[in-house]
Amino acid sequence: MKLPINLIIFLALMLFALTCKKPPMEPKMELGAPSKLKIQALSDTVISLSWEYPTQSQVNFCIERAQENMGFIKVGVVPPNVTVFNDAAMFKTNVKYYYRVNACTDKNQGDFVHGEIFLAFQKPTNLIIIPQSKSKIKLQWKDESNFETGFVIDRKSLNGSYSEVGRTGKNDQVFIDETARSSDMGYTYKVYAYTAHNSTDFSEEKEISWGKNKYGFSYFEHLILSNVSPNITCVASNPNGHVLAIGYSDGTVRLRDVITGHLNNTLLAHTSSVSTLSFNSDETILLSSSGLSTKVWNAKTGQAICGLTGKGMDISPNGSLVATSSEDDIFLWDATTCDKVSTLAGNTIYGNSTINHLLFSPDGKLLASATTQEDNIKLWKLSSGTYSIIIRAVFFPHEVTAINFNPNSALLATATWDDFFRDDITLKLWNVKDGTENRVLRTGYQRVSSIAFSPDGELLASAYSPNTIDIWHVGSGNLVYTLSDYSTQITFASLEPNVFVLCAGHSLLGFTKNDGWVITP
DSSP states (O other): OOOOHHHHHHHHHHHHHHHSOOOOOOOOOOOOOOEEEEEEESSSSEEEEEEEOSSOOSOEEEEEEEETTSOOEEEEEEOTTOOEEEEESOOOSSEEEEEEEEEEOSSOBOOOEEEEEEEOOOOOEEEEEEEEETTEEEEEEEOOOSSOSEEEEEEEETTSOOEEEEEEETTOOEEEEOOOOGGGOEEEEEEEEEOSSOBOOOOOOEEEEEOOOTTOEEEEEEEEOOOOSSOEEEEEEOTTSSEEEEEETTSEEEEEETTTOOEEEEEEOOSSOOOEEEEOTTSSEEEEEETTEEEEEETTTTEEEEEEEOEEEEEOTTSSEEEEEOSSOEEEEETTTOOEEEEEOOOOSSTTOOEEEEEEOTTSSEEEEEETTOSOEEEEETTTTEEEEEEOOOOTTEEEEEEEEOTTSSEEEEEEEETTTTEEEEEEEEETTTOOEEEEEEEESSOEEEEEEOTTSSEEEEEETTTEEEEEETTTTEEEEEEESSOSOEEEEEEETTEEEEEETTEEEEEEEOSSEEEOO
8 A cells, every 4th residue: 555645754753863873962051250350440440350260161251340230241262271360441540340250151140259449539638838939839739540641730819810830750749839929929829639530539638828038937737647646755857857756645755757658667665654765866765764674776777776764865976975864973885885984973962853854065075964953054065075065944932844046056945843932934045165144035934845946047946835836036035836735745857958847746847948939727
């Protein structure tokens, strides 16, 4: 019997299906998640990513990025075993970016590892103005950003509007405005950082005006250091140097850069409050004292050299001698070995009087000593070991509370206090050559805790409670400034020629010689 053609075709297909083997199913590849995703902004056009993957494999890696309130977009794919990626785009700064990375194939996706980065572009800070001449004004600031192209300086006259006066390059922190004119009567400045695509906010504004100052000085707030918990008990600097030492009630000493405020070193100097600090002239050696303990430090490395016992210490300008005292005698020690060199005897008159101040003159020829409850200050010749001049600074029961030489060793400033009646404070200048009185700067009722000459010797600062500093013009004896709400632990240091700072605790107050510019603090 002849079969129908349709049936023949159906049977042939069935036979073919039965004789063919079905290929096996390809197993689905399990992809692990990457780990340890690190994200770093190289600039505002490149963000670098890196990650780890547990095994060597033939899988790619897919990188996705998102901004806040926006979905993820794929920004790149890297081939197998490559675990770094640079995301290049024109990013907006001060924005948070989110990233995720996973292992991926054409048919499969692994789990993601997530990360984020805030692309910060910080404005410049600590803008200060230092007049150089009638037509030249120096600006200085702190660079807080990592990838700026440069900085833009804007200026306006007192009654005008802002306009750009100059630009600097990457990492620059100084600009000299050589287009200033005293006829404009003053300017306000501000600075910002920029790149090709972004710019920071402006720095704080600083103002300078043209005015009359017969003493030729302007005052400005140079830098405020961050406060710390222990109380400040003393400060020291070399007037011609750039390092500030600050002693605290917890026994530590912090060394800071005067220009930037940067913390250079912290010395665990003593177990109790630091009472006195002193540098030699080149700032390589620092003395610190607490109670009867005195330590000699290498100021560059922060390593202790040796230790001494005594009160009222100081170090000679050349760093070779250390002076300490007992109740009756003064001892001179080798600063590198702490071996005793000599003894200066016979300083006190009253049996209950003790030496409370020792100070080398800047030229290294004299040592001044003052005591509690005694009527004189002695100036010792170091060449002979005898005192040559007696300054009748006080009369019993007055006390000498502070002494200091001017930079050329020609004058000695003294502050005295009647500890019995708690009044009658006197601030005087004395001629070192013959011990005669040069002038009386002030009398009053506040106990002066410290005094300091400016590096050029033209200004004298005296500090007293409550948190007040007087600035005196030495040549005329007149009061130039009275500054309030500052620490009464004071010392002077230099920024540059004709520019110096008064270090009052954590506040660095600048003074500059000028031709009439007056800086608004």
